[in-house]
Amino acid sequence: MQTKPVAQFKNIKKRIGSKLIIDDISFEVNAGEIFGFLGPNGAGKTTTIRMLFGLISISEGEISVNGFSITDDFEKAIAGMGGIVENPEMYKYLTGYQNLVHYARMYGNLTKERIDEVVALVGLEQRIKDKVKTYSLGMRQRLGLAQAILHKPSLIVLDEPTNGLDPAGIHEFRMHLRQLAEKENVAVLVSSHLLGEMELMCDRIGIIQNGKLVDIQTVNDFLAKDEVVMRVTFTVDDVIKAKACLNKLYKDQDTIVKETSISILMDTVRIPDIVTAFVHEEIRVSGIDKETQTLEDKFLKITGGSGIA
Amino acid sequence: MRRMLNLIQNENMKIYHQMSTYIMLGLMIVVVIAGGFISTNGGPGQQATTNSDWRTELTEQNTNLQETLKGIQSQGIAVESAQIEKLIKTNNYRLEHNLPPEYGVWGFVTEFSVLVDLVSLFVIIIAAGIVAGEFNTGTIKLLLIRPIKRWKVLLSKYIAVLWFAFVALILLFVATFVVGGIFHSFNGLNQPYLGYKNGNVTEINMLWHIFINYAYACVNLLMMVTFAFMISAVFRNNTLAVGISLFLMFTGNLLVGLLSNYSWVKYILFANINLTVYTDGTPVVKGMTMTFSLMVLAVYFIVFNLISWYVFMKRDVAT
Structure with missing residues (x-):
């Protein structure tokens, strides 16, 4: 496995008012690995992901993707990323397919074939022509994954991705991610508050608490340290x-x-x-x-x- | 450029796949049809229906008007006498050039060009929703994590709103034309509009006249829509944007009326929004000119847009 860093977080801080929400976080996500971002609700997972996507400003430090700074080189940095922030919120009055066409147009050069390919990959062929408002949460997650990988990004970021998926769905989802990481050498950043899920899915886990990155370990180390x-x-x-x-x-x-x-x-x-x-x-x-x-x-x-x- | 067209196409897709859009456009057509019914049953269309002896009617009317004019002139009310003079001269012009006063399809279209205000209302609703709606539903996040700068996303939305206004105006014109024609006949399509300038009656192309009518009404539309768009982008709240914009649209003139004793009232948007006062009517404050109003409008327009763009580009997206 390569260890080329795709996403780099360098001494990230986020201040809202006088409150330090994210306190000096640094880590890297490498090509071909699934990195788990673990922490309870309100620890700062989503805030960090929002900064990575350029949705909110970074108070201090720098985040870069494929070597491009998200602040200074937004278009180039974001072009290599895909993902979901919090919930997979789609246009409910459009069909799943129209939603994907909508996002595909924003990349300019994606073909119809690519959309069909992605739809097949996430297993939504049967329902893709239905309006999203008729979808279950699990189906919305699948559509969310579809829009995230549409443009073949080198970094996929998924915030609480298994929310609303049934056990079979979670298993399938894990397989998708594994395949993307191993076969296509994609870097994956997944956040969750469920340890069990992280253990099964990730190669490395970073633990965030009160806006601080407390520990980063490989899953194997994590389990070894586990007391009986x-x-x-x-x-x-x-x-x-x-x-x-x-x-x-x-x-x-x-x-x-x-x-x-x-x-x-x-x-x-x-x-x-x-x-x-x-x-x-x-x-x-x-x-x-x-x-x-x-x-x-x-x-x-x-x-x-x-x-x- | 290609990417920009894609973005506008996206925004259009979102506008035209929402039920509410069709409800609004349908409502407008219903109002036009209802107007058609009313105008044939005792509305302004009825009394102006042409009959063969329109010449005797106009001559009679002129004799009456002459008498009223004399009465008024002895009292010295200048404004009203000018109005009556205009009527007399127009009637004379009709008699001389054999132009029967026909209400017909153009009369209906002209009269119902006031519905541009209804279009404004609908476009305000679209403008209010197009940014705030994405925040309400959370879709803004997936929209802004694409390799497109935020200002382009906002521009595509603004253009889509103006495009919707254009479509709605065309629809209004076509609807009033068709309904007017059905209820009042399509006769007299080549009839000119009789304008009045410096005491002389002039013939104006009817389509041009209607276009100018629409254009004047669109000043209000453009300003209020840009305002709604700004509120939508700044407060990210759909209801607030619709509410404030409509409130101002309906109370704006009242506000100007209340403040008309102050000289600074001329810098208020609503004192400048009705440009027809410069062609026939009197401006809110003496000494205001068309150029002055256009400049004030331009300043408001630029400020509204600067605020929209600045806030949309700078603020954190934390929905």
Whole structure:
């Protein structure tokens, strides 16, 4: 894989009034990689993406795409980019096809064939001649992706792209992005507040909190650092006996007891031991759930528990 | 240039694919047709219907007018006597040149050229929506992330608005012509319009006369539409742009009337917007000339546009 930077953020700051919304962010997105921009709502993901697209001014620093500054060389920089900012908002009273024609005209030299090709790629052939107001959110996302890749950009930026997609749609979407990154060497910048999604989709993840870029890691590093201690929930027939049993094994761990289940924070390696202990006490176990870590948990860990904005 | 045409084509596509556009244009045609009905049932068209003894009628009318004129002149009301003199001279001209006073299709078209104000209203609505609407729906973001500078995007929108005004005016003309013809016959198409200048009756080509009528009414249209466009670009709010523009359009003259005692009233847009006062009528403030008004209008026009463009190009898009 090449490591040619397509998008470069150099010491970006954004001030609104006296408030510093984005505080000194620097990173690069390379050709052929999917970069995940991870952070809770209000951390500054969308603001950063807006600056990248030139929709809002940059207070300090410079963003360049393919070597062109978005502030000084807007047309050249933006020509290499495509994407969605927040929601895929299209003209609802036009058909999907008319929407694409609308954007294609703004690039001047796109053919009808290219539009058809993109429509087929995102799987909208059946509905492309229908008005967008009849589309589901998932279909709008597909149309959003279609307009983003219409002009074969070298950087694709997608803000919360899997909003409104069903699991099959998310899977398909991921495949599209992978293909674009690997086969066409496109750089992809994806923002999300869902960690699980990012892990599956991205090569590298940058974590943003309160307008600061806290950490950048490859997904592999991210997972390696992942501790095995997590909250495990056992569905049992007798929670009282189970609680007594767990208290014996983990003396100072709090348990959460519900009507048919009990959960505890523990090292997942020891799950079999617990099951054995339960069986020994004649507690019938009908289910074990490892709670997937939310971004918040992860976030608290990485940022030293300073909380979410 | 090619790209600019594409942009205008885009804006047109957006205007002409909205239901509201057709409702407005349809409404205009309904008003014209309704006008056709009214004008044949006791409206101004009826009383002017030509009959064979129009000569006796005009002669009679002139005798009456002469008497009224004498009465007025003894009281010394100059304005009214000039009006009556004009009528008498026009009637005489008709008698001398065998031009029967026919209402007909041209009468209808001329009379209903006041509907240019209705067109103005519709164009204001389009102008108010064309920028603010994109902000309301959030589509502005996908529109501005293309390799086209913002001023070009705005220019394409402005041109599309003016193009819509042009289309609507043509439609108004055609509608009034067709409806007028159907209700009042297409006779007298070659009839000239009788103008009056410095005490002399002059023949003016009818189409030219109607064109001039439209053109005068369009001064108001252009200024108010540019104003609505500015509000739309600055406040990014559809309702506000329509509201303020219509409010000013309807209260502008009232405002000028209220302030007519101050000399600076002549710098107010609305004191200059009606240019017909320089051909027949009296300007708001004595000493105002056509050139003065045109200059004031030009200044407003430039200022409105500068504000629109400056704000649209500089402000953050954070919808």
